[in-house]
Amino acid sequence: MTETTPAGATGIRHWVLTLVCTDRPGIVHAVSGAIVDAGGNITESQQFASLDTGTFFMRLQVEAATERGAFEAKLAPITERYGMVWALDVVGRPxxxxxxxxxxxxxxxxxxxxxxxxxxxxxxxxxxxxxxxxxxxxxxxxxxxxxxxxxxxxxxxxxxxxxxxxxxxxxxxxxxxxxxxxxxxxxxxxxxxxxxxxxxxxxxxxxxxxxxxxxxxxxxxxxxxxxxxxxxxxxxxxxxxxxxxxxxxxxxxxxxxxxxxxxxxxxxxxxxxxxxxxxxxxxxxxxxxxxx
Amino acid sequence: MTETTPAGATGIRHWVLTLVCTDRPGIVHAVSGAIVDAGGNITESQQFASLDTGTFFMRLQVEAATERGAFEAKLAPITERYGMVWALDVVGRPxxxxxxxxxxxxxxxxxxxxxxxxxxxxxxxxxxxxxxxxxxxxxxxxxxxxxxxxxxxxxxxxxxxxxxxxxxxxxxxxxxxxxxxxxxxxxxxxxxxxxxxxxxxxxxxxxxxxxxxxxxxxxxxxxxxxxxxxxxxxxxxxxxxxxxxxxxxxxxxxxxxxxxxxxxxxxxxxxxxxxxxxxxxxxxxxxxxxxx
Amino acid sequence: MTETTPAGATGIRHWVLTLVCTDRPGIVHAVSGAIVDAGGNITESQQFASLDTGTFFMRLQVEAATERGAFEAKLAPITERYGMVWALDVVGRPxxxxxxxxxxxxxxxxxxxxxxxxxxxxxxxxxxxxxxxxxxxxxxxxxxxxxxxxxxxxxxxxxxxxxxxxxxxxxxxxxxxxxxxxxxxxxxxxxxxxxxxxxxxxxxxxxxxxxxxxxxxxxxxxxxxxxxxxxxxxxxxxxxxxxxxxxxxxxxxxxxxxxxxxxxxxxxxxxxxxxxxxxxxxxxxxxxxxxx
Amino acid sequence: MTETTPAGATGIRHWVLTLVCTDRPGIVHAVSGAIVDAGGNITESQQFASLDTGTFFMRLQVEAATERGAFEAKLAPITERYGMVWALDVVGRPxxxxxxxxxxxxxxxxxxxxxxxxxxxxxxxxxxxxxxxxxxxxxxxxxxxxxxxxxxxxxxxxxxxxxxxxxxxxxxxxxxxxxxxxxxxxxxxxxxxxxxxxxxxxxxxxxxxxxxxxxxxxxxxxxxxxxxxxxxxxxxxxxxxxxxxxxxxxxxxxxxxxxxxxxxxxxxxxxxxxxxxxxxxxxxxxxxxxxx
Structure with a gap:
């Protein structure tokens, strides 16, 4: 995905992150840890564990001074460990x-x-x-x-x-x-x-x-x-x-x-x-x- | 139908009248004429002509000092002329x-x-x-x-x-x-x-x-x-x-x-x-x- | 009001008539009688008697082969008798x-x-x-x-x-x-x-x-x-x-x-x-x- | 609060946890870490950061084999660090x-x-x-x-x-x-x-x-x-x-x-x-x- 919304003078950028994987304990802790490491602050978070399919779904909005590459580097070990399908985008990008x-x-x-x-x-x-x-x-x-x-x-x-x-x-x-x-x-x-x-x-x-x-x-x-x-x-x-x-x-x-x-x-x-x-x-x- | 609501000291009774017949001109005038003849006052009236079936539907509420028999006698020529399926009841009768x-x-x-x-x-x-x-x-x-x-x-x-x-x-x-x-x-x-x-x-x-x-x-x-x-x-x-x-x-x-x-x-x-x-x-x- | 919708080859025109007057018995019969005299057929009719103000309100849609002048002539005695505020328009006229x-x-x-x-x-x-x-x-x-x-x-x-x-x-x-x-x-x-x-x-x-x-x-x-x-x-x-x-x-x-x-x-x-x-x-x- | 819902033969209990504190980074990570430590699995989670008051709100449902005392002991360092107003209850307790x-x-x-x-x-x-x-x-x-x-x-x-x-x-x-x-x-x-x-x-x-x-x-x-x-x-x-x-x-x-x-x-x-x-x-x- 292309970033079209500039980060602004402060370097703060508003990210939206979606994650889908098989449900198991510890996901929220692992994901929120990566966000803390990336210097991010969660501004919106929703999650749902489907009893029908055993799948875990999460959507986060995160304010961070991080560039995409640095953010993805923090997330990569987590998304790999849990076998996540995920997407990272800038909030508001059309x-x-x-x-x-x-x-x-x-x-x-x-x-x-x-x-x-x-x-x-x-x-x-x-x-x-x-x-x-x-x-x-x-x-x-x-x-x-x-x-x-x-x-x-x-x-x-x-x-x-x-x-x-x-x-x-x-x-x-x-x-x-x-x-x-x-x-x-x-x-x-x-x-x-x-x-x-x-x-x-x-x-x-x-x-x-x-x-x-x-x-x-x-x-x-x-x-x-x-x-x-x-x-x-x-x-x-x-x-x-x-x-x-x-x-x-x-x-x-x-x-x-x-x-x-x-x-x-x-x-x-x-x-x-x-x-x-x-x-x-x-x-x-x-x-x-x-x-x- | 049995009348269970007393007409009260004034003799005024509140009637509900429903009528169904093939749609044609003059029905409202004929029905309202019978009501005028019976000394009634229409307090609520709704009608609908179905384009699907060509049927005319009417529901009236009428305040009148008339007994059921007298009211029905006034209505009879109209309901017969138009081949109406009709019902007369006292408003509020359970x-x-x-x-x-x-x-x-x-x-x-x-x-x-x-x-x-x-x-x-x-x-x-x-x-x-x-x-x-x-x-x-x-x-x-x-x-x-x-x-x-x-x-x-x-x-x-x-x-x-x-x-x-x-x-x-x-x-x-x-x-x-x-x-x-x-x-x-x-x-x-x-x-x-x-x-x-x-x-x-x-x-x-x-x-x-x-x-x-x-x-x-x-x-x-x-x-x-x-x-x-x-x-x-x-x-x-x-x-x-x-x-x-x-x-x-x-x-x-x-x-x-x-x-x-x-x-x-x-x-x-x-x-x-x-x-x-x-x-x-x-x-x-x-x-x-x-x-x- | 100006009529802008042509009556069509058949001469049939669809009218909307609104009437407001002090509530009293016989209004519907009188109005519907004028419509019958004008050769009209009521296609939609709603009425309401306000207990708050003692006012009677009526809205009718009428199909008729009548010109405005002829229709108004039939209505005039009724609107005068009951002191009605009324309006006659062609259905759908913008x-x-x-x-x-x-x-x-x-x-x-x-x-x-x-x-x-x-x-x-x-x-x-x-x-x-x-x-x-x-x-x-x-x-x-x-x-x-x-x-x-x-x-x-x-x-x-x-x-x-x-x-x-x-x-x-x-x-x-x-x-x-x-x-x-x-x-x-x-x-x-x-x-x-x-x-x-x-x-x-x-x-x-x-x-x-x-x-x-x-x-x-x-x-x-x-x-x-x-x-x-x-x-x-x-x-x-x-x-x-x-x-x-x-x-x-x-x-x-x-x-x-x-x-x-x-x-x-x-x-x-x-x-x-x-x-x-x-x-x-x-x-x-x-x-x-x-x-x- | 009294626990009135028995934990069942498996010892699994369903908890509801609400947390309120001043918003700052790291809360979700800290709370989810305590839950992981307590062997819990988050089954429902909602959070909201109020821009009006700068307050962070969170509601979690957690399945855990933990007794209340043990769970609270895991939570205590977090609730103290963040100055949280919090409550822990059994899901469904009337x-x-x-x-x-x-x-x-x-x-x-x-x-x-x-x-x-x-x-x-x-x-x-x-x-x-x-x-x-x-x-x-x-x-x-x-x-x-x-x-x-x-x-x-x-x-x-x-x-x-x-x-x-x-x-x-x-x-x-x-x-x-x-x-x-x-x-x-x-x-x-x-x-x-x-x-x-x-x-x-x-x-x-x-x-x-x-x-x-x-x-x-x-x-x-x-x-x-x-x-x-x-x-x-x-x-x-x-x-x-x-x-x-x-x-x-x-x-x-x-x-x-x-x-x-x-x-x-x-x-x-x-x-x-x-x-x-x-x-x-x-x-x-x-x-x-x-x-x-």
Whole structure:
């Protein structure tokens, strides 16, 4: 990871450290010892031991005058001893994020507005779409926008290659499906696993298929919502990151349910992206650990 | 329906009137005309025309010095002309309600406490159970309690007959499955259709089967909830009356999800019973109209 | 009111009618009779009789082949007999709305995006501001934007005159204070009474003064929110239209509370504007009736 | 503190440890080192450094085969070095809790039902009241109940002495005002500071005084709620533990607002008691830290 946030005149830098390993006694002591050795001060700490998988998860924020190399040198013996999967980043460094969209703009608008407002720790080098409609919105926020027709199987293959190229080219850390209405190939899902997030246009688990709001209307549900989840090759069954619902009543038409659902979609997706960018989302098998 | 609320010295009585018919122009004018003729004043009125079924629904509260017979005589030409399904009741008359339970007491406790507190317009002549555990709770509130072992097919048949007998004996208007853990026969469901409510021990639509909270945990859902619905012979697929959810996170064990879910179950069921008792729940095919 | 929605080839038009008068028997019958005479069909109807003020409120949607003049002629005898304050409009006609802003763009962005998305029944001929910062946002959505420095008392007077001129010039029906950070003069508030809405940058009733989020933080509140209300000359004490809250915890800094609060502000204000534009907000003394 | 939960055949015991001290580097390392020395395994850990007061807060759950004395001996050098206020308890040990009530039973009912259901980690040796009405409810749950008339100043003094005596006699750790409608003397509040919780019969901050729901109705609020807070001598201004709200509309009478508010009161108070009993509530000046 590149450091883009300067340490400032004092040399103090704010680090975020995530650690995952098999649970056993002494981890916290060992990790906190390395931090003390590095002259660091823990400003935020969360941990969780999963009884399901026997895995230990930890997220720390640490203020330290240490350079990355020196900090990593202190951590290395610990991460090796415990066989940890770990990541060290600068707090607030914007995550390089690629957004995929189709025609509906509500999710993209929310992401762009909040990114500019400084509420969302991402940078957006590119928006890719299979439709041209949202180019104006992206341009207003100064974000490059590319659209390609994706109708034939060949075009789909080309578009997926374009996604992978863009990921390489822009050193992308997160791909966001902001109401991108094409099913991705299992190969692409696997290539991007753990760093691709989707917003489900309905309520997982629940109504599936082409027109969930019509199903919801037919059944007379009293709550509708949205689910942000990791994309896996098993469509719409990836680990859930965030869910929201809102109350509705019998007087709502399917069209109104769509409008209400879109609000839930945009706020749910933005929340999931925000947490991911802050390294607050960790995977525990089919579940997520969210260190809010 | 029996009138149990006296009209008082002034002779003024507060009526609730529900009407269902095929939608066409002039209904409101015709109904309000009959009310004017009966010397009534509309104090609350709600209506809904379903685009799905072409059905018109209306619920009125009317203050009038009229006796039931005189009021009905004014309404009769209108209800006949429009082919209305209708009901006239006194506002606040408690609905005769039979409660079925098994071992879990959270829903029964909520119903009993609120009934005594005057917040729930029901009277409870009997609680029937397939287990003896909750007899003390019912007795504390002075409600007769009967339990019968229901293990064999013969016992199940007998118990269902006991339910039907109790419905006749106590002139029951509503049957509430307050976490009654036996599947009812399709015959019984049909006999009681439209006046039997269940609380689903999970979130409809969603995880089904024996252990929904374990499934919810495995998938890492971020919201859990409960659904109150009419019982139909198609198990757990009856029209939805009310739903609630509450936020949970990864740290919750399946046992904690159960406890949290139970709170949602009891408040959701009580709300559904309250609305039903106030004649606020009407059926529109597979959906409910709730005149809150 | 001008009709801007064409009646279509069939001549069928969808009307919204609001009525306010002293409560007494027979109103519904009389009004519905006029509608029947006009060949109309009621598609939505809500009413409320306020026990506080003895006032009757009604909102109707009516499909009719009638022109405005003919419809009004049928209604006139009724509105006169009952001394009604009433309004007749075409369903979906966008309300001419003037928005006032300062520097914070979250509310304006939400209004503009939803207006363009067709979810908000307003047209926006002008945005007025005491700061230039938000001109780009307005321009992206093609809405004229004017900013004037408002520092001295003379400038304030001129700006308020500009507001009144803009109201006349654009035939404005609603003025929205979308985080406009100047106190309006009592004279202006009175001139615009009943058609000017504010979003309170905090939770009414509750913490008042310059820095409510800092107060909320100091007290350790667990919920923060926003209130949309009519502006009266009694600052922040006008009738409440909508309120929302969201849960927070001890880890939130005052800056984070501000960001969270802004989300509540924008969705609360947009909701209030939407209801007002649909003629769903009626005044009952210091309270509002919301026919959702 | 007494240990009432046996350690079981394996000798493994589950401890909860809370620590409060001035924030400085190295605390986590020092504490986790003592736990490693004691052969413990951290199963849950939460910490927070308050920027407002410069105080560091930590709550740990630790599985260990250690006896209390041995564990404390390992901790002592650390707690002394850092000047910690700390507490060590067995996870799940029920807190000895005294409940004070007047006539309204909704909060008491919720506490009793959940205590019996095993969802609330308290034992209830006594309920004290200034009215006899709720004796039957307490007796049903087998909890001793005492009522004393509290009208004169002398009676009030005697009753407060009875409270203090009961606190001593039953070794009370928490006093809960479950809608106790008398103002306590500043002396009593100070004596019990940090271990006495109240449920505010309205929404703090907000409407104060004798009839908050009537005020809320008059103003037409769209949300009502309840606040559980520590009692201080500054009435209703103590640190907030939990708040909840629920949506209401114009059609609610003051009496209905009371009923709705009572639901929020009971669930909010029960939640606050539950967290306190689990040592999840720590004080940071006028605010609370809640380690949920």
């Amino acid at each position: 995550l390089r994020t690629l957004v995929l969209v189709s025609k509906a703009g509500h999710c993209l608008n929310d992401l762009l507005f909040r990114q500019r407002a400084g509420q969302l720790g991402v940078e957006l080098p590119l928006v890719l779409s299979n439709h041209p409609e949202l180019s104006g919105l992206a341009e207003f926020y100064g974000v490059p926008f590319e659209s390609h027709a994706v109708v034939s199987a060949a075009q789909k293959k080309e578009f997926e290659q374009r996604i992978l190229d863009a990921v390489d080219e822009h050193d992308i850390e997160l791909v966001v499906l902001a109401r991108y209405m094409q099913v991705l190939s299992p190969e692409l899902c696997e290539r991007l696993q753990g760093r691709i997030i989707n917003i489900h246009h309905s309520f997982l688990p629940g109504f599936k298929g082409a027109n969930p709001y019509r199903q919801a209307h037919a059944r007379g549900v009293k709550l509708i919502g949205a689910t942000a989840h990791f994309v896996t090759s098993d469509l719409d069954e990836g680990p859930i990151i965030e869910q929201n619902v809102v109350r509705v009543d019998h007087s709502r038409t399917p069209a109104e349910l769509v409008a209400i659902g879109q609000d839930e979609e945009s706020r749910t997706l933005t929340q999931a992206v925000k947490w991911f960018a802050e390294h607050r989302v960790l995977l525990d098998g089919a579940r997520t650990i969210i260190f809010r | 609905l005769r309600t039979l409660v079925l339970v098994s071992k879990a007491g959270h829903c029964l406790n909520d119903l009993l406490f609120r009934q005594r507190a005057g917040q729930l317009g029901v009277e409870l002549p009997l609680v029937l159970s397939n287990h003896p555990e909750l007899s003390g709770l019912a007795e504390f509130y002075g409600v007769p309690f009967e339990s019968h072992a229901v293990v064999s097919a013969a016992q199940k048949k007998e118990f269902e007959q006991r339910i039907l007998d109790a419905v006749d004996e106590h002139d029951i208007e509503l049957v509430v499955l307050a976490r009654y853990m036996q599947v009812l026969s399709p015959e019984l469901c049909e006999r009681l259709q439209g006046r039997i409510i269940n609380i689903h021990h999970s979130f409809l639509p969603g995880f089904k089967g024996a252990n929904p909270y374990r499934q919810a945990h495995a998938r890492g859902v971020k919201l859990i909830g409960a659904t109150a619905h009419f019982v139909t012979s198609d198990l757990d697929e009856g029209p939805i009356i009310e739903q609630n959810v509450v936020r949970v996170d990864h740290s919750r064990t399946p046992a904690e999800l159960v406890a949290i879910g139970q709170d949602e179950e009891s408040r959701t069921l009580t709300q559904a019973v309250k609305w039903f008792a106030e004649h606020r729940v009407l059926l529109d095919g597979a959906r409910t109209i709730i005149f809150r | 309300l001419r709305t003037l928005v006032l802003v300062s520097k914070a763009g979250h509310c304006l962005n939400d209004l503009l995006f939803r207006q363009r998305a067709g979810q908000l029944g307003v047209e926006l001929p002008l945005v007025l501001s005491n700061h230039p910062e938000l001109s780009g946002l307005a321009e992206f959505y093609g809405v004229p934007f004017e900013s004037h420095a408002v520092v001295s008392a003379a400038q304030k007077k001129e700006f308020e005159q500009r507001i009144l001129d803009a109201v006349d010039e654009h035939d404005i029906e609603l003025v929205v204070l979308a985080r406009y950070m100047q106190v309006l003069s009592p004279e202006l508030c009175e001139r615009l009474q009943g058609r000017i809405i504010n979003i309170h940058h905090s939770f009414l009733p509750g913490f008042k003064g310059a820095n409510p989020y800092r107060q909320a933080h100091a007290r350790g509140v667990k919920l923060i929110g926003a209130t949309a209300h009519f502006v009266t000359s009694d600052l922040d004490e006008g009738p409440i239209i909508e309120q929302n809250v969201v849960r927070v915890d001890h880890s939130r800094t005052p800056a984070e509370l501000v960001a969270i609060g802004q989300d509540e502000e924008s969705r609360t204000l947009t909701q209030a504007v939407k209801w007002f534009a649909e003629h769903r907000v009626l005044l009952d003394g210091a309270r509002t009736i919301i026919f959702r | 807190l000895r809790t005294l409940v004070l009530v007047s006539k309204a039973g909704h909060c008491l009912n919720d506490l009793l039902f959940r205590q019996r259901a095993g969802q609330l980690g308290v034992e209830l040796p006594l309920v004290l009241s200034n009215h006899p009405e709720l004796s039957g409810l307490a007796e049903f749950y087998g909890v001793p109940f005492e009522s004393h008339a509290v009208v004169s100043a002398a009676q009030k003094k005697e009753f407060e002495q009875r409270i203090l005596d009961a606190v001593d006699e039953h070794d009370i750790e928490l006093v809960v005002l479950a809608r106790y409608m008398q103002v306590l003397s500043p002396e009593l509040c100070e004596r019990l500071q940090g271990r006495i919780i109240n449920i505010h019969h309205s929404f703090l901050p907000g409407f104060k005084g004798a009839n908050p729901y009537r005020q809320a109705h008059a103003r037409g609020v769209k949300l009502i709620g309840a606040t559980a807070h520590f009692v201080t001598s500054d009435l209703d201004e103590g640190p907030i533990i939990e708040q909840n709200v629920v949506r209401v509309d114009h059609s609610r009478t003051p009496a209905e607002l009371v009923a709705i508010g009572q639901d929020e009161e009971s669930r909010t108070l029960t939640q606050a008691v539950k967290w306190f009993a689990e040592h999840r509530v720590l004080l940071d000046g006028a605010r609370t830290i809640i380690f949920r």
